[in-house]
Amino acid sequence: xxxxxxxxxxxxxxxxxxxxxxxxxxxxxxxxxxxxxxxxxxxxxxxxxxxxxxxxxxxxxxxxxxxxxxxxxxxxxxxxxxxxxxxxxxxxxxxxxxxxxxxxxxxxxxxxxxxxxxxxxxxxxxxxxxxxxxxxxxxxxxxxxxxxxxxxxxxxxxxxxxxxxxxxxxxxxxxxxxxxxxxxxxxxxxxxxxxxxxxxxxxxxxxxxxxxxxxxxxxxxxxxxxxxxxxxxxxxxxxxxxxxxxxxxxxxxxxxxxxxxxxxxxxxxxxxxxxxxxxxxxxxxxxxxxxxxxxxxxxxxxxxxxxxxxxxxxxxxxxxxxxxxxxxxxxxxxxxxxxxxxxxxxxxxxxxxxxxxxxxxxxxxxxxxxxxxxxxxxxxxxxxxxxxxxxxxxxxxxxxxxxxxxxxxxxxxxxxxxxxxxxxxxxxxxxxxxxxxxxxxxxxxxxxxxxxxxxxxxxxx
Amino acid sequence: xxxxxxxxxxxxxxxxxxxxxxxxxxxxxxxxxxxxxxxxxxxxxxxxxxxxxxxxxxxxxxxxxxxxxxxxxxxxxxxxxxxxxxxxxxxxxxxxxxxxxxxxxxxxxxxxxxxxxxxxxxxxxxxxxxxxxxxxxxxxxxxxxxxxxxxxxxxxxxxxxxxxxxxxxxxxxxxxxxxxxxxxxxxxxxx
Numbered sequence: 308x309x310x311x312x313x314x315x316x317x318x319x320x321x322x323x324x325x326x327x328x329x330x331x332x333x334x335x336x337x338x339x340x341x342x343x344x345x346x347x348x349x350x351x352x353x354x355x356x357x358x359x360x361x362x363x364x365x366x367x368x369x370x371x372x373x374x375x376x377x378x379x380x381x382x383x384x385x386x387x388x389x390x391x392x393x394x395x396x397x398x399x400x401x402x403x404x405x406x407x408x409x410x411x412x413x414x415x416x417x418x419x420x421x422x423x424x425x426x427x428x429x430x431x432x433x434x435x436x437x438x439x440x441x442x443x444x445x446x447x448x449x450x451x452x453x454x455x456x457x458x459x460x461x462x463x464x465x466x467x468x469x470x471x472x473x474x475x476x477x478x479x480x481x482x483x484x485x486x487x488x489x490x491x492x493x494x495x496x497x498x499x500x501x502x503x504x505x506x507x508x509x510x511x512x513x514x515x516x517x518x519x520x521x522x523x524x525x526x527x528x529x530x531x532x533x534x535x536x537x538x539x540x541x542x543x544x545x546x547x548x549x550x551x552x553x554x555x556x557x558x559x560x561x562x563x564x565x566x567x568x569x570x571x572x573x574x575x576x577x578x579x580x581x582x583x584x585x586x587x588x589x590x591x592x593x594x595x596x597x598x599x600x601x602x603x604x605x606x607x608x609x610x611x612x613x614x615x616x617x618x619x620x621x622x623x624x625x626x627x628x629x630x631x632x633x634x635x636x637x638x639x640x641x642x643x644x645x646x647x648x649x650x651x652x653x654x655x656x657x658x659x660x661x662x663x664x665x666x667x668x669x670x671x672x673x674x675x676x677x678x679x680x681x682x683x684x685x686x687x688x689x690x691x692x693x694x695x696x697x698x699x700x701x702x703x704x705x706x707x708x709x710x711x712x713x714x715x716x717x718x719x720x721x722x723x724x725x726x727x728x729x730x731x732x733x734x735x736x737x738x739x740x741x742x743x744x745x746x747x748x749x750x751x752x753x754x755x756x757x758x759x760x761x762x763x764x765x766x767x768x
Numbered sequence: 769x770x771x772x773x774x775x776x777x778x779x780x781x782x783x784x785x786x787x788x789x790x791x792x793x794x795x796x797x798x799x800x801x802x803x804x805x806x807x808x809x810x811x812x813x814x815x816x817x818x819x820x821x822x823x824x825x826x827x828x829x830x831x832x833x834x835x836x837x838x839x840x841x842x843x844x845x846x847x848x849x850x851x852x853x854x855x856x857x858x859x860x861x862x863x864x865x866x867x868x869x870x871x872x873x874x875x876x877x878x879x880x881x882x883x884x885x886x887x888x889x890x891x892x893x894x895x896x897x898x899x900x901x902x903x904x905x906x907x908x909x910x911x912x913x914x915x916x917x918x919x920x921x922x923x924x925x926x927x928x929x930x931x932x933x934x935x936x937x938x939x940x941x942x943x944x945x946x947x948x949x950x951x952x953x954x955x956x957x958x959x
Binding site: 408701 | 865
């Protein structure tokens with residue numbers, strides 16, 4: 308059983324020194340501490356559910372992709388029965404990678420070093436020269452399979468964990484009501500449009516991690532070029548008067564998942580001056596389909612979601628946010644000058660690669676039942692806005708390493724990050740979903756909730 | 769003219785290098801003019817003269833950078849994945865991107881200091897008169913802020929340059945990067 312034993316670093320610094328819960332402050336030191344990083348690997352990344360990909364990447368028996376659970380390299384594969392397995396890509400014989408490709412199809416993975424072979428479900432087949440029994444006689448073949456993680460598919464998204472106890476339902480908590488609206492809303496679900504973009508940033512994983520806790524405020528300044536380009540409505544001069552995209556309902560759950568729900572009426576006003584007043588749910592959805600949804604797909608929303616969920620999607624859809632610890636959700640409107648399909652569906656994982664390195668993995672989706680030309684537009688939208696060359700996220704990727712550099716200074720690392728612009732939980736009238744709700748201007752509440760989820764996991768040993 | 773067919777032909781399914789079998793020889797007038805254009809283009813980008821750079825682009829431009837994926841066995845050479853890309857650009861999106869660089873594009877403000885080395889240039893005639901297939905290697909060194917360690921990138925570029933009113937204009941570019949996981953923090957620079 309886990310118990311709250313707190314955490315003390317070798318120099319005597321405690322978790323309470325690093326995260327001041329009375330002041331809502333976090334020491335910059337947390338971004339650059341090798342010892343803390345080791346605790347994070349054990350207490351967070353080996354203990355919670357992690358996103359690895361989508362089942363549309365591995366449709367056929369034997370299909371596999373190589374992914375990382377923090378610094379543990381894993382094979383994600385589909386067996387003959389159609390089940391998805393996740394296992395360490397570490398040969399139990401001498402520690403070599405059993406699989407050397409990033410993707411492919413194989414019914415057996417044979418280690419190139421000594422030839423130990425494993426099925427797509429990770430079970431051990433045998434070593435070459437069967438009569439010599441080169442796997443020895445101390446362990447049975449059943450004991451010599453690849454180390455398996457538990458797997459859960461949610462809306463086709465492949466999650467895995469090393470934790471034997473934590474159920475996916477408990478991990479998701481009240482965020483499910485909202486996330487279903489993004490991941491589980493059509494008959495055939497999402498489709499990943501190709502392998503993820505991958506790139507390395509010289510910063511700690513928590514720098515993008517805490518931002519994925521629904522930091523809406525940074526958009527106004529860091530992503531000022533969005534307003535200058537007119538994409539979010541208004542002009543550069545009116546940015547601080549109109550504060551586009553800042554008002555809505557932010558929410559968090561104790562598990563650390565957070566979302567920003569933005570009023571469709573406001574979003575619509577940015578794009579076309581038409582009122583939502585007095586319109587039914589269906590009329591609203593047709594006036595402004597949620598990002599990634601085409602008019603043809605609207606009947607499917609009613610079929611796959613509850614009435615309350617469809618209502619929310621039509622009036623104040625969740626658009627950006629994150630799932631703890633390292634997932635960013637961006638299901639955003641992306642208006643195009645050429646009138647192409649509006650919307651980009653991206654998920655990122657920020658995969659730790661040491662205290663001062665993080666791999667940014669950008670998964671790009673469309674609804675599987677969307678027409679090909681819509682998928683084509685949405686791929687382009689996602690590439691233009693997110694990931695390696697995305698004009699929004701270029702600016703994030705340049706900012707985070709500068710924070711990292713500051714975290715190295717002897718004086719600088721004692722500076723605290725401030726999460727003191729707080730609204731506090733307030734349930735808007737008629738709101739149906741659960742979680743802590745922060746209506747109005749986007750503030751620090753959700754990011755603080757992210758840190759509290761971090762605190763709680765790090766305090767348990 | 770000597771036919772300098774390359775080894776790329778029988779690997780057409782892999783789509784690397786030069787496909788044209790009608791080689792434009794090194795040192796010929798056309799080759800020299802195209803090489804000069806590549807150098808001038810690199811200089812426009814390194815000197816951040818983006819309006820000059822846009823002047824090289826044709827309005828039907830297709831500019832892409834597919835993903836590289838590590839593969840093994842029978843597929844080991846089919847490592848260019850064109851379903852997913854780092855760039856997926858049109859002339860319009862290039863105007864958007866270069867226009868942004870003139871405003872609050874913090875990823876390049878302050879700007880990187882860049883040096884584009886263009887080498888191994890091979891030119892072939894394409895099936896359309898006045899269009900040339902141009903394959904080049906690109907090596908980019910990028911110095912960011914006061915960081916003494918550069919970020920760098922190497923790639924092959926498969927272009928179509930079109931002769932328009934006596935000048936060569938870029939109609940197609942496919943950038944085949946060598947890394948499957950990019951070591952560069954972002955692609956706020958053009959390749």
